[in-house]
Amino acid sequence: MVTMADVARKAGVTKQSVSNVLAGKPVRPETLEKVITAVKELGYTPNLVARALARGKTNLISFVVPTLKNPFYAEIAEEVEQTIDEFGYQFILSTTRNDLKRSRQQFEFLTHRAIDGMLLAEDHYSSYDAKTLAQRDFPIVLYSWESLPYPDNLSVVSIDFRQAGFLAASHLLELGHRNCGVIYENPTHQLRLSGFLDAFRMNGITIHENWLRSTADASYESGYLQGKNILRDFPQVSAIFATNDLMAAGVLDAAQEMGRDVPKDISVIGLDDIAQSAHTRPPLTSISIPKKAMAREAVLLLLRSIEYSADSLPVITLLHPALVIRRSTAPIEESLR
Amino acid sequence: MVTMADVARKAGVTKQSVSNVLAGKPVRPETLEKVITAVKELGYTPNLVARALARGKTNLISFVVPTLKNPFYAEIAEEVEQTIDEFGYQFILSTTRNDLKRSRQQFEFLTHRAIDGMLLAEDHYSSYDAKTLAQRDFPIVLYSWESLPYPDNLSVVSIDFRQAGFLAASHLLELGHRNCGVIYENPTHQLRLSGFLDAFRMNGITIHENWLRSTADASYESGYLQGKNILRDFPQVSAIFATNDLMAAGVLDAAQEMGRDVPKDISVIGLDDIAQSAHTRPPLTSISIPKKAMAREAVLLLLRSIEYSADSLPVITLLHPALVIRRSTAPIEESLR
DNA sequence: ATGAAAGCGCTAACAG
DNA sequence: CTGTTAGCGCTTTCAT
Numbered sequence: 001m002v003t004m005a006d007v008a009r010k011a012g013v014t015k016q017s018v019s020n021v022l023a024g025k026p027v028r029p030e031t032l033e034k035v036i037t038a039v040k041e042l043g044y045t046p047n048l049v050a051r052a053l054a055r056g057k058t059n060l061i062s063f064v065v066p067t068l069k070n071p072f073y074a075e076i077a078e079e080v081e082q083t084i085d086e087f088g089y090q091f092i093l094s095t096t097r098n099d100l101k102r103s104r105q106q107f108e109f110l111t112h113r114a115i116d117g118m119l120l121a122e123d124h125y126s127s128y129d130a131k132t133l134a135q136r137d138f139p140i141v142l143y144s145w146e147s148l149p150y151p152d153n154l155s156v157v158s159i160d161f162r163q164a165g166f167l168a169a170s171h172l173l174e175l176g177h178r179n180c181g182v183i184y185e186n187p188t189h190q191l192r193l194s195g196f197l198d199a200f201r202m203n204g205i206t207i208h209e210n211w212l213r214s215t216a217d218a219s220y221e222s223g224y225l226q227g228k229n230i231l232r233d234f235p236q237v238s239a240i241f242a243t244n245d246l247m248a249a250g251v252l253d254a255a256q257e258m259g260r261d262v263p264k265d266i267s268v269i270g271l272d273d274i275a276q277s278a279h280t281r282p283p284l285t286s287i288s289i290p291k292k293a294m295a296r297e298a299v300l301l302l303l304r305s306i307e308y309s310a311d312s313l314p315v316i317t318l319l320h321p322a323l324v325i326r327r328s329t330a331p332i333e334e335s336l337r
Numbered sequence: 338m339v340t341m342a343d344v345a346r347k348a349g350v351t352k353q354s355v356s357n358v359l360a361g362k363p364v365r366p367e368t369l370e371k372v373i374t375a376v377k378e379l380g381y382t383p384n385l386v387a388r389a390l391a392r393g394k395t396n397l398i399s400f401v402v403p404t405l406k407n408p409f410y411a412e413i414a415e416e417v418e419q420t421i422d423e424f425g426y427q428f429i430l431s432t433t434r435n436d437l438k439r440s441r442q443q444f445e446f447l448t449h450r451a452i453d454g455m456l457l458a459e460d461h462y463s464s465y466d467a468k469t470l471a472q473r474d475f476p477i478v479l480y481s482w483e484s485l486p487y488p489d490n491l492s493v494v495s496i497d498f499r500q501a502g503f504l505a506a507s508h509l510l511e512l513g514h515r516n517c518g519v520i521y522e523n524p525t526h527q528l529r530l531s532g533f534l535d536a537f538r539m540n541g542i543t544i545h546e547n548w549l550r551s552t553a554d555a556s557y558e559s560g561y562l563q564g565k566n567i568l569r570d571f572p573q574v575s576a577i578f579a580t581n582d583l584m585a586a587g588v589l590d591a592a593q594e595m596g597r598d599v600p601k602d603i604s605v606i607g608l609d610d611i612a613q614s615a616h617t618r619p620p621l622t623s624i625s626i627p628k629k630a631m632a633r634e635a636v637l638l639l640l641r642s643i644e645y646s647a648d649s650l651p652v653i654t655l656l657h658p659a660l661v662i663r664r665s666t667a668p669i670e671e672s673l674r
Numbered sequence: 675a676t677g678a679a680a681g682c683g684c685t686a687a688c689a690g
Numbered sequence: 691c692t693g694t695t696a697g698c699g700c701t702t703t704c705a706t
Contacts, residue, residue, distance in 0.1 A: 003683055014693050019685065028691060048451040049389045050683035053698050058386060068411035069612070077405060081432065090446070093430040095418065109427070113338075114385040220616060253616060275406070279557060279590060281618055340699055351677050356701065365675060387699035390682050450683095 002042045011038035022046060060115040061302065062092040064106050066123035070218065070246055071274045072291075073121065076144070079295035080119060087303055089116070098124045098217070110138050117306045119298055122146055122188060137309065141302040143294060146191045150316055155305065157298040157317045159289045164321035165195025167287050168241050168269050171323055173203055176332040177239040177267060180207060181230040183223055183251065186214035189243040192271055196241055211237060218243065223250025231258055231266070238266060238332050245270035245277045245286055252280055252328065263330035273324055283326035290319050339379045348375035359383060397452040398639065399429040401443050403460035407555065407583055408611045409628075410458065413481070416632035417456060424640055426453070435461045435554070447475050454643045456635055459483055459525060474646065478639040480631060483528045487653055492642065494635040494654045496626045501658035502532025504624050505578050505606050508660055510540055513669040514576040514604060517544060518567040520560055520588065523551035526580040529608055533578055548574060555580065560587025568595055568603070575603060575669050582607035582614045582623055589617055589665065600667035610661050620663035627656050 008015045011034040020027050021035040038044070052058040063080050065073035081091040092115065096103040103123070110118050117139035142156040150156050172180055180200070184193045193212075200207055211234060215222035223242050227250055230237055240255075242248035248270030252262055260266050262282055270277060273288030297317050305312040345352045348371040357364050358372040375381070389395040400417050402410035418428040429452065433440040440460070447455050454476035479493040487493050509517055517537070521530045530549075537544055548571060552559035560579050564587055567574055577592075579585035585607030589599055597603050599619055607614060610625030634654050642649040 001683090005683080015684080016686095016694085017692060020692085023685090026691070031692080045445075045448045045450075047390075047683055048446075048449040049386060049395060050698095051685075052386045053384075053390050053700085054683080054685040056685095056698070068405060068414060069408070071406070071408070074405040074411060078432070078434075090442075090451075091431070094428065095415070097415075105427075108382075109385075111382045112385040113382075114427075220613070249616070253618070256618070276557075276613075279586070281590070281593070338699090342699080352700080353678085353702090354676060357675085360701090363675075368675080384699055387682095388701075390684085391699080391701040393682070 002044045006042055007035065007038045007044050010042060011035045058114065058116055059089050060092055061089045061117050062094055062106065062109060062115045063119045064094050064096060065121050067095055067097055071276060072244065072272050075274065076291050076295050079292050080299055083296050083299040096123050117302045119143055119302060124188065139302055139305045141298050143298040146188060153314050155301045155314045157294055157301060159294065159321050160318045161191035162195035164271055164287045164289065165192040166199045167321060167323050168271060169196040169199030171329065172239045172241065172267065172269060173199065175267065175329060178205055179237045181211040181237045181240040182207065183213050183215060183226045183240065183247050184243040185218040192243045215247065218247055220246050220250040223247025224254045227251035227254030231255060231260060240266065241269050243271055245272040245274045245284060248284055249280050252284065262328050267329040269329055282328050285326045285329040286324050287321045288324045289321050294319055339381045344372065344375045344379055344381050347379060348372045395451065395453055397427045397429055398454050399431055399443065399446060399452045400456045401431050401433060402458050404432055404434055408613060409581065409609050412611065413628050413632050416629050417636055420633050420636040433460050454639045456480055456639060461525065476639055476642040478635050480635040483525060490651055492638045492651045494631055494638060496631065496658055497655045498528035499532035501608055501624045501626065502529035503536045504658060504660050505608060506533040506536030508666065509576045509578065509604065509606060510536065512604065512666060515542055516573045516575050518548040518571065518574045518577040519544065520550050520552060520563045520577065520584055521580040522555040529580045552584065555584055557583050557587040560584025561591045564588035564591030568592060568597060577603065578606050580608055582609040582611045582621060585621055586617050589621065600665050604666040606666055619665050622663045622666040623661050624658045625661045626658050631656055
């Protein structure tokens with residue numbers, strides 16, 4: 001392996017000058033030239049590990065998601081990566097898959113100083129550890145976080161998920177729906193659920209307990225399964241809210257397989273607004289969340305706490321969701337009222 | 338920051354003994370005890386960067402994909418991660434998004450010794466650089482590689498893509514289709530295309546040049562667009578082969594929006610067999626590729642070249658595709674023959 | 675089994 | 691602007 005010392009020797013200067021050239025610091029033209037040719041001739045490439053050790057900084061940031069199978073995270077990942085890149089950091093993506101062990105490994109990466117900071121999405125297990133970590137001060141920013149209370153000592157960038165649920169409910173209520181099923185991931189989608197229920201309660205409507213179905217993972221399959229259950233057992237249900245689009249897609253298919261037309265016989269609304277929701281049949285009405293803004297906010301916050309750890313107080317940034325009406329929701333049929 | 342020296346001092350031993358304890362090497366019970374308590378009291382965590390520098394090895398492997406928007410790569414990623422994990426390495430995921438600059442960054446990561454090795458999927462740009470790198474010997478394994486000839490000096494784990502295209506064609510031929518459209522990503526899906534055309538040629542059938550449509554990216558949108566074009570301009574086409582499932586999904590929707598029933602009026606077949614293809618309407622017939630086996634093979638090969646760089650000759654491992662019949666293909670209507 | 679010393683490849687601090 | 695001198699925190703000899 002060719003090192004900086006080799007280059008220095010060949011160029012007839014010191015390591016320092018080589019280092020300066022590489023760092024773009026001011027250098028006499030001749031030195032510059034000598035170093036550059038030596039680098040080329042030797043095919044020298046710097047060793048990032050050595051640099052990181054000397055600087056006490058790796059310039060690596062990891063972005064942790066529960067699973068890539070949910071396009072929601074894949075979409076955010078691309079945004080985050082771009083922003084991180086912009087600021088001269090390298091991006092590392094990792095998945096926890098709702099596995100405590102994997103989640104812990106990611107934390108170790110941080111505590112063992114292999115990375116400078118971490119963006120962490122909520123999943124079943126991460127909350128617990130995040131709170132522990134908050135005590136020491138490692139740069140962590142939580143995003144798309146839903147469980148309350150938000151950990152103190154940690155910044156979080158998220159969506160007003162309660163409002164998101166509320167918006168979904170309001171839309172269905174306006175369309176005249178009263179008997180609504182809800183399929184939600186438990187315990188992670190509590191806020192979406194409670195916002196939804198709030199809206200109904202404010203209209204003096206209580207949702208039958210049996211129409212509320214929880215799932216362990218917010219997958220297409222879970223949505224499909226619970227969709228079938230609700231539709232089979234409760235024909236009076238005229239609309240279903242799934243707490244994410246992947247599950248809503250499952251409901252869509254479940255309904256249509258059972259011969260129920262969407263949206264004529266049954267309305268379906270999701271939450272996420274992932275790209276594929278524009279292409280389901282029918283296209284899915286959903287609550288969109290500003291992924292790009294969330295990504296950017298989160299990265300900015302993290303960088304601040306990495307670079308100026310002193311003056312960065314934990315803050316909670318909440319962004320607004322918005323209703324996106326497509327074709328999976330419609331006014332309730334007169335006959336069903 | 339608390340270092341190993343701090344622990345040693347507190348425990349009244351040398352750094353070496355601390356290191357031994359952490360590495361699980363044989364140590365006298367008392368030493369073990371002293372070290373362990375010191376570690377706990379101080380809250381010591383090792384510094385991975387320092388370790389990497391001393392060992393000359395980071396234990397990091399990066400897995401490079403063109404885009405996460407294609408679930409195909411997300412699916413492989415999970416498999417790869419698991420295998421890498423099994424062998425005690427850490428997994429880093431990166432995307433190139435068909436961007437030469439991004440692709441180069443990934444290579445630099447390797448040449449600058451920030452990672453031990455790299456698994457690289459084919460995309461528009463990576464081929465060129467891969468060949469360059471092959472000359473020095475950095476551990477790289479190419480996977481899901483389709484462009485010929487395969488770079489010498491580099492191992493590749495891939496699918497017999499020509500055979501995959503051939504299988505798709507054979508299926509359509511058996512169903513009686515003669516007028517088939519093809520939508521393929523160019524230049525990356527050449528082999529799939531040529532296998533498809535081979536099968537037709539062997540049956541004495543030439544596919545009309547205008548029925549072959551290339552796309553710049555293998556996305557849903559591209560499939561949708563070209564699907565519409567073909568169906569609009571060539572009503573005699575009774576089946577369409579899209580070189581990946583994402584595009585096939587686009588074709589499915591295009592056809593149905595134009596009032597053509599799938600598979601009664603038109604058959605559609607994809608290639609990839611991504612998870613969501615079981616849930617399209619109708620479920621998509623596709624050519625499946627053994628992602629799990631491919632992932633494992635690739636990782637194994639890479640680890641071998643990292644750990645025993647001496648005796649690892651570049652090899653080409655090709656896995657077999659298989660036809661998965663669902664409901665988007667059917668025998669051609671008598672009237673259309 | 676443990677201690678002492680050297681070194682991984684780089685950056686930082688200072689003097690010139 | 692350049693050279694010198696010290697580390698960064700760990701692992702690896704090599705004695706003991």
